[in-house]
Amino acid sequence: MIDSVRQTVLSVLNKNNYGYISPSDFNLFAKQAQLEIFDGYFKELNQVINAENARMSGTEYADLNKSVREAIDVFSVTNDLTVNTDPNIPNSFFTPSQTTTGDDYFLLNKVLYRNTEVERVTHGKITLLNNSLLTAPSLEYPAYTLDGNIITVYPATIDTQGDISCQYIRYPFDPQWTYVTLANGEPVFNASAADYQDFELPIDDEPRLVYRILQMAGMSIREGDVYQYANAEEAQN
Incomplete structure (x- = not known):
């Protein structure tokens, strides 16, 4: 083209x-x-979702939601994240980048511990969770925080290369x-x-x-x- x-x-x-x-x-x-144009897809998606909610969208070949999602899905990638070996930042991984995964990410969609989705929480909330016997992150219900290009995963036993993968929308080449x-x-x-x-x-x-x-x-x-x-x-x- x-x-x-x-x-x-x-x-x-x-x-x-x-x-x-x-x-x-x-x-x-x-x-x-x-x-x-790539950036515009996400604005278009928001518009067609609003149109659907207002019962103003079509179906079949007129389904704009499907069309925009298919255009975005071309850029959907799932990759293992590289473990951060800095001893000062344990149980952490690098976000997708040209250095770690071969492409830069536009949007982090899902962080996965093996096949379990990891919940993103704020830095303030993770402190409360870790201090609670009832809500502390576990291997069944892990959590993560994001700080710049570093994802820190809890519980701290999740710290091995291959433990964490990420589904994200990359930038076009x-x-x-x-x-x-x-x-x-x-x-x-x-x-x-x-x-x-x-x-x-x-x-x-x-x-x-x-x-x-x-x-x-x-x-x-x-x-x-x-x-x-x-x-x-x-x-x-």
Whole structure:
């Protein structure tokens, strides 16, 4: 999809000789456009849930809730968390990151001790729980606190690599339009490059990607007509 988006963007710009976007600029704009649309999924989901509650949503092919959830589920990942070996912070694990799990997380959905969901509690509440004989966390009902990139799990016997996994929504990978350069200097799309990365959004989001990239391109080349055209098309769409 990324080459189709780029060719459409260039076609619009070349139509009236507005200018040219270099591959590096296009990749920067593509990354930002994808992130904006990705972030918008969660706002859309909230809107369709409100519409459902108000009995204003459709079913079957008109079920927008299902459509948005399917788009978000592409980014759902479950990974084991890496144990923190710092003796000053026992029974703790690192949250998902490029270093620990290979991707950064947008939203922590579930923390699991083996197959048991771990309840998240505040730092103030965990003190009260641990001091209670009746409500203290156990292997059957574990709890955790979150402090920066550290998850501390209770009871303290949960401290081994492989004990804790996490289901989360990761950020989309940065799109990368890769190319080879011909003798006349014209870049040609190369999907076999090692750093090639297509958009991770559904195909029906292609128009929105085009409009967002055109908006940023218009600001970059200081061409107001491009921005206004893309903004009007996105609003109409």
